[in-house]
Amino acid sequence: MAVQTLDAFMAEVGRLTPAERTTLVNQARVLIEQIYVHLPLKRAMHAVDPVQRLRNLAARIGPMSEREFHDELIGIFIELRDLHTNYILPAPYAGKIAFLPFLVEEAFAEDGSPRYLVTKLFTGFSHPSFGVGAELTHWSGVPIDRAVEVNAARQAGSNADARHARGLEALTLRNMSLCAPPDDRWVDLVYVPAGGGDPKEVRLNWRVFAPRPSPNGVDPGDAASPAARLLGYDAATEERRRAKKELFNPDAMDAEAVAVAAAAGAAAPATDPATTSTMPDTFAFRAVHTPSGEFGYLRIWTFDVDDANAFLAELVRILGLLPPNGLIVDVRGNGGGNLLCAEGALQLFTPHHIQPTLLSFLATPLTLALCTGPGAKSADLTPWHDPIGLAAEIGAPYSQGLPVLPEEEFNGLGQRYQGPVLLITDALCYSATDMFAAGFRDNELGPILGTAGNTGAGGANVWTHELFRELFPGSEFPFRGLAEGATFRVAFRRTTRQGKAAGTPVEDLGIVPDAVHRMTVRDVLEGNQDLFAAAGRMLAELPVRRLTGTPGTPTAAGLPVTLATRGIDRVDVCVDGRPVLSVDVADGGSEVTLPRSAAGAETVELAGFIGGKLVVRSRLPLG
DSSP, rough: OOOOEEHHHHHHHOOOOHHHHHHHHHHHHHHHHHTTTTHHHHHHHHOOHHHHHHHHHHHHHOOOOHHHHHHHHHHHHHHHTTSSSEEOOOTTTTEEEEEEEEEEEEOTTTSSOOOEEEEOOTOOOOOOSTTTTTTEEEEEEEEEHHHHHHHHTOOOOSHHHHHHHHHHHHHTEEEETTTTSSSSSSSEEEETOOOOOOTTEEEEEEEEEEEOOTOOOOOTTOOOOGGGEEEEHHHHHHHHHHHHHHOOHHHHHHHHHHHHHHTTTTSOSSSOOTTSSSTTEEEEEEEEEEEEEEEEEEEEBBOOSHHHHHHHHHHHHHTTTTTTOOOEEEEOOOOEHHHHHHHTGGGGGOSOOOOOOOOOOOOHHHHHHTSSSSTTTTTOOOGHHHHHHHHHHHHHHHOOOSSSSSSSSSSSOOOOOOEEEEEEEEETTHHHHHHHHHHHHHOOOHHHEEESSSSOOOOOOEEEEHHHHSOOOOTTTTOOOGGGGGGGEEEEEEEEOGGTTTBBBOTTTTOOOEEOOOHHHHHHHHHHHHHHHHHHHHHHHHHEEEEEEEEEETTBBBBBEEEEEESSSSSEEETTTEEEEEOOOOSSSEEEEEGGGGGGSOOOEEEETTTTTEEEEEEOOOO
């Protein structure tokens, strides 16, 4: 890992010519004015006019310094309060993170007051008294709560919880490609050591490095990648997640390297697949013990995975290893990723048919042209052509919403975990993770426990400027090359919810949890103990269902099946989609005989009911 001082990094920064600046501003205006799907919403909710600000910037480019130009363009995008839609600075900023050698997290005292604690140190950094558990009181002379508040105001989060979470994280980690570099070369901290005592002071310098990308991640500018066209993510959160892992968790990086080598056939797996995911940058899992009992715990670090089928296959494998009486699914800090991963995962936790979120375009001449242009077919945009045309004809701002794929694509695997499920969210959850949380709520999978009062509230499919340019080249489209690796990302299809919240946008509104647990000192320093206890209490109140079938040897009478049931009173059996049997059951085991045709069937599905309500579903293992 190559680390620079901030001064050394800034010495590499170049200058854009006036023509290059003009091109950047003009391309930003094309994206915002003609493609940006949330423009009407942002104008209404946040009273902003990015198009006029871009006009003003174009008129005064010449006399501006390099820093002034970047700051103004950054500011135009930040005021949109949309973490999908960014100006990405040119080289050498792109891909670089400025960092301080520690992490700070917020915990709440019993009286509800926040405390800001050091929770991790950069590998190799040591100090006699500034260590894990130290409590920050002042940041460069500013009281720490005010420092967090000021930093939060500089973030593009769409609600107060989102801005606060990102303001706290950006105290020590800054995405150089998305925000202005730190003005200060160091920070002066006042802190109380972990063991207590008098306040002490320490000065720490900013440093810069480039975190390695995820081995399973999506290249957002790769026009040949289907996943690049189906992204919904906060790139800054994903970059910081990778940075935190590389800076503060070398063991996790080692495990990742082992998994990558094993997947490539270069080495035999050195970890136990019963306890470690084959995609360790994506999943972690284990059993957790709480005062309310033992439950499964699944951490989904990211949905930014290029191969959705591999993601789902590994998730199915993991679910088969976890305790069956209840599951905690934790998506805190997950900035989103591949929409097919996020929405495809929902079916695994419910017996019901999943309805995915719907995507719609801003109705403009350019979005209509995109749906018939050279890249429309490969990007699966053609179904939106007629809805955009209709919206333009009747004066509606948005086209009709359509699922990104047919609903059957999100229901092919069926339920794979039958116990009660609880979701943990925070204010860093964004985009595809917001959609996962929305689907969790709208499809009634289980309760949501938040460590903040809302998620990050991002609801869109995001494309890069490079992707538009590669898929829609030529003079008939307005996309032009940009200098020195500078680029943009833009939300170009918005998402709306299904179920009881049908038609509600995810953007700016987010998903409000059913209950909120404020993180405690024990949580941030001792492995989430109080958070797991709160989740355990909620899970323990939910019923546990079980329905499995073990086929026997076919006979002249039919196919014998041994059923194992819990929490249901009826089982219906379908063979290749046709109902063939319905039996009353009680907890325990029972024997049924299916028609002889079941022995040669492609699918035999068991549906469990209680009081006439479908509550669990299972597929019979055949062959």
